Amino acid sequence: MPKLIKRDADGQFAAAEDAFIDIREEDGVPAAIPGNGPVILSLARFQEEGDALLSGGRQVGVRIASNEAIEDLAYDLPRLALVALEFPKYRDGRAYTSARLLRERFGYTGEIRAVGDVLREQAGFMVRCGIDAFEVSDGSSPEEWAAATHRYRHVYQRAADSRAPAWKERA
Amino acid sequence: MKALTANRLLDGEVVFWNEGRWVEQFSDAQLFDDADPAGEEAVATGKSQPTVIVEPYLIDLTETEAGPVPVSYRERIRALGPTNHPTHGKQAEANAVNAAIAHAEGAARSTGRLDLIRRK
Amino acid sequence: MYRYDEIDREFLADRANEFRLQVGRRLAGEITEDQFKPLRLMNGLYLQLHAYMLRIAVPYGSMDSRQMRALADIARRYDRGYGHFTTRQNIQFNWTKLADAPDMLDALAAVDMHAIQTSGNCIRNTTSDPFAGATAEEVDDPRVWCEVIRQWSTLHPEFSYLPRKFKIAVTAADHDRAAVKVHDIGLILKRGDDGSLGFEVFVGGGQGRTPYVAPSIRKHLPVDQLLSYLEAILRVYNRHGRRDNIYKARIKILVSSLGAEEFTRQVEEEWSKIDVAAANLPDTELARIRAAFAPLPFQALPATSEAFEAAKADPAFARFARNNVRAHKQPGYAVVVVSLKKVGDTPGDASADQMDLVADLAETHSLDDIRVTHEQNLVLPHVKLDAVPTVYAALAAAGLATPNIDLASDIIACPGLDYCALANARAIPVAQDIAARFDDDRADLVGELKIKISGCINACGHHHVGHIGILGVDKKGEEFYQLSLGGSGAEDASLAQILGPAVPANRVADAVDTLVETYLTQRSGEERFLDTFRRVGLAPFKEAVYAEAH
Numbered sequence: 013m014p015k016l017i018k019r020d021a022d023g024q025f026a027a028a029e030d031a032f033i034d035i036r037e038e039d040g041v042p043a044a045i046p047g048n049g050p051v052i053l054s055l056a057r058f059q060e061e062g063d064a065l066l067s068g069g070r071q072v073g074v075r076i077a078s079n080e081a082i083e084d085l086a087y088d089l090p091r092l093a094l095v096a097l098e099f100p101k102y103r104d105g106r107a108y109t110s111a112r113l114l115r116e117r118f119g120y121t122g123e124i125r126a127v128g129d130v131l132r133e134q135a136g137f138m139v140r141c142g143i144d145a146f147e148v149s150d151g152s153s154p155e156e157w158a159a160a161t162h163r164y165r166h167v168y169q170r171a172a173d174s175r176a177p178a179w180k181e182r183a
Numbered sequence: 184m185k186a187l188t189a190n191r192l193l194d195g196e197v198v199f200w201n202e203g204r205w206v207e208q209f210s211d212a213q214l215f216d217d218a219d220p221a222g223e224e225a226v227a228t229g230k231s232q233p234t235v236i237v238e239p240y241l242i243d244l245t246e247t248e249a250g251p252v253p254v255s256y257r258e259r260i261r262a263l264g265p266t267n268h269p270t271h272g273k274q275a276e277a278n279a280v281n282a283a284i285a286h287a288e289g290a291a292r293s294t295g296r297l298d299l300i301r302r303k
Numbered sequence: 304m305y306r307y308d309e310i311d312r313e314f315l316a317d318r319a320n321e322f323r324l325q326v327g328r329r330l331a332g333e334i335t336e337d338q339f340k341p342l343r344l345m346n347g348l349y350l351q352l353h354a355y356m357l358r359i360a361v362p363y364g365s366m367d368s369r370q371m372r373a374l375a376d377i378a379r380r381y382d383r384g385y386g387h388f389t390t391r392q393n394i395q396f397n398w399t400k401l402a403d404a405p406d407m408l409d410a411l412a413a414v415d416m417h418a419i420q421t422s423g424n425c426i427r428n429t430t431s432d433p434f435a436g437a438t439a440e441e442v443d444d445p446r447v448w449c450e451v452i453r454q455w456s457t458l459h460p461e462f463s464y465l466p467r468k469f470k471i472a473v474t475a476a477d478h479d480r481a482a483v484k485v486h487d488i489g490l491i492l493k494r495g496d497d498g499s500l501g502f503e504v505f506v507g508g509g510q511g512r513t514p515y516v517a518p519s520i521r522k523h524l525p526v527d528q529l530l531s532y533l534e535a536i537l538r539v540y541n542r543h544g545r546r547d548n549i550y551k552a553r554i555k556i557l558v559s560s561l562g563a564e565e566f567t568r569q570v571e572e573e574w575s576k577i578d579v580a581a582a583n584l585p586d587t588e589l590a591r592i593r594a595a596f597a598p599l600p601f602q603a604l605p606a607t608s609e610a611f612e613a614a615k616a617d618p619a620f621a622r623f624a625r626n627n628v629r630a631h632k633q634p635g636y637a638v639v640v641v642s643l644k645k646v647g648d649t650p651g652d653a654s655a656d657q658m659d660l661v662a663d664l665a666e667t668h669s670l671d672d673i674r675v676t677h678e679q680n681l682v683l684p685h686v687k688l689d690a691v692p693t694v695y696a697a698l699a700a701a702g703l704a705t706p707n708i709d710l711a712s713d714i715i716a717c718p719g720l721d722y723c724a725l726a727n728a729r730a731i732p733v734a735q736d737i738a739a740r741f742d743d744d745r746a747d748l749v750g751e752l753k754i755k756i757s758g759c760i761n762a763c764g765h766h767h768v769g770h771i772g773i774l775g776v777d778k779k780g781e782e783f784y785q786l787s788l789g790g791s792g793a794e795d796a797s798l799a800q801i802l803g804p805a806v807p808a809n810r811v812a813d814a815v816d817t818l819v820e821t822y823l824t825q826r827s828g829e830e831r832f833l834d835t836f837r838r839v840g841l842a843p844f845k846e847a848v849y850a851e852a853h
Contacts, residue, residue, distance in 0.1 A: 081542075102341075102464070103341070103424065103464055104464065104546060105424075105461070105462070105463065105464025105465060105541055106541060106542055106546075108460060108461045108462075108463075108464065108541070109461055109538055109541050109542055112460075112461055116578070117576065131338075133341075133342060136458070136460070137458075137460040137461075137463055137464075138460075140460035141460050141461055150338075163317055163320070163321050164314060164317045164318075164321075164458070165313050165314070165317055166310045166313060166314050166317075167458070168314075168454040168455060168457045168458065168459075169454070169455050169457075169459055169460075169530075170581060170582070171460045171461065178310045178311075178314075178454065179454075179584060179585070179588035179591075181310060182308070182310065182588070182591065183587065183588070
């Protein structure tokens, strides 16, 4: 079971309970959606069944594959409980762009969760792009994520976080 | 004929396997007959030592008058050192086997050759 | 030189500390080699054939004497007394120990240097004109914009895991000494019709397995819009560049498959959605960066120097003055190119003692400024004409004054199979064989001839843009070399055409000889080898080389 770590508005990292069930295909067959608890759906599944689930009062999150366009979710963002961005391999950096667009272009303020090959070495990049929940795959702890995020006293460019880039520090 | 080689984790030095230890000179390497399962067993042992060496693999050898030498020129350069600095690397030690490697020609591709992108 | 401040220094210290922790975890067995490899590569540390290789960034090829001495110190303390300057204007050490690498990064950080992003699928060291700030040709100092890009691209949170590596080059002169059109992004600073400063933006050039000369996608990007426009290009690439095939992952393949027009449309569309006011650097910071390049204390001097002219009585100096000394924008000064191509030596290599000497000369005679060229030489960019004879004498005594810049023996060669784990064949001995055929007189007779050698298809030796390009291939386990003609990485960029079947190692120098003799026969007037080739085509060269083979 992957561990979930969340970063709160004050920048503190803590282990979190995961109330969501991630509904995945198994052997090409979509899994059944159980009970009435919070779920995470693929984009395609959400486009088919999202309305019904939401109007039933269910909390719904959407999982975006790295080759899917975050723009396709733009109008639905206000009613989503979270957006999960997939890192099929840590080397696949497309989700960083998706995260930044969610925060900066679409003004999304809900949870953005990194899922897949999520390693603490990527902590700094993920946080800077606006990701605030991490389904870690390397067994790392909230303390290690906090340390990795704070390793650099300075950053050089603006991103989706609130850190002042070097040029602002200098001004 | 085969020998087992790797690079040492700590300094990247080319090393060869001999009966449970890693040695720096090809002349000290243990030689395996092609069909001898001991070669693959040594690879497995090497892979179980990730804090000692990196990426162990078997290299093909060919018989010369001075004894067996690596088939591929890539492995011969690994066994000796760079050809532009004759005093750098293992070739600094003069021995008969090194001399044989230096004079070997007519290379064929070694089956021990790695996926080079992966290797980087 | 751009002066680092406390922020830059703390950043480098944090980076070195991070790598020390990562090395510690690897040595302790807490992370596997597969997990560690990308971390070491992000710090320029490769595992090569004989040892680790540390690639150190020389941002836009510019450094001072203190930094060069630190490199000499590293060469002595951690390596075998030499280093190799690369076609990315960087330096590599070939005999690095993993256990020493954190100490080496500390030593570098102490002089404002690092190995950040010298490998990996990220934005690499931005390269530039080695004569920047010295040549009268330029409309602005490209280093200012290189530094803007350096800061912006350093640990960029969105663009550190691109489909593939990403190389940017900037120049501001008509004469392109930075090979901008064979880069992922090439930027040429120009004045617009209204006199305003802008970049012509080229995207999708590159060498490697599938070479392209970059198309121009924007004629005039106002300079203050640089970062937002780069963000748009990188974002389109990050999202749509191929990730399923390493050989098709560079941006050149995306640009080529979409077509330059459609790629441009996507970039412009993305750019229109970016909050450019937030993405661009404010004018105040641009001005601060410009000011941080401390103005140089040039003296008012006559345009000509008696000492310089008188020294030409020595034919050796006259030849050096003709071939290795270039015009400076400031009257009474010259640009001196230090040759790392002594015949018989390894192209691009410098010993620790040579590095120290260049540092001393820079401090005394070149306003403490040193450059690395992508052609693997060094430059003392601001030498008084009066001092050139003194500088020449010191360089000559150290084997650094070979009068062969841009000539046949000034060969680019990658480390090849003598060091590199990726190589298929050696490059260094081939360069040495060829250079031995061109003594000073013959090299002069032949004139400009750029020979470039790569030991594998990755083309670190720029063979696609050589007047004569040479590619090492592995043919049934033996070293063979494919010759190609007519490439150029300069303002008249073109890709070389393959001459014919590859030749064995011991035939390469003969073949080059034949090519050169054919050129001399065909040459008309002042034509360079490249000009003659472009006029007469491949046929006479092909006939000459392969006729001999029968």
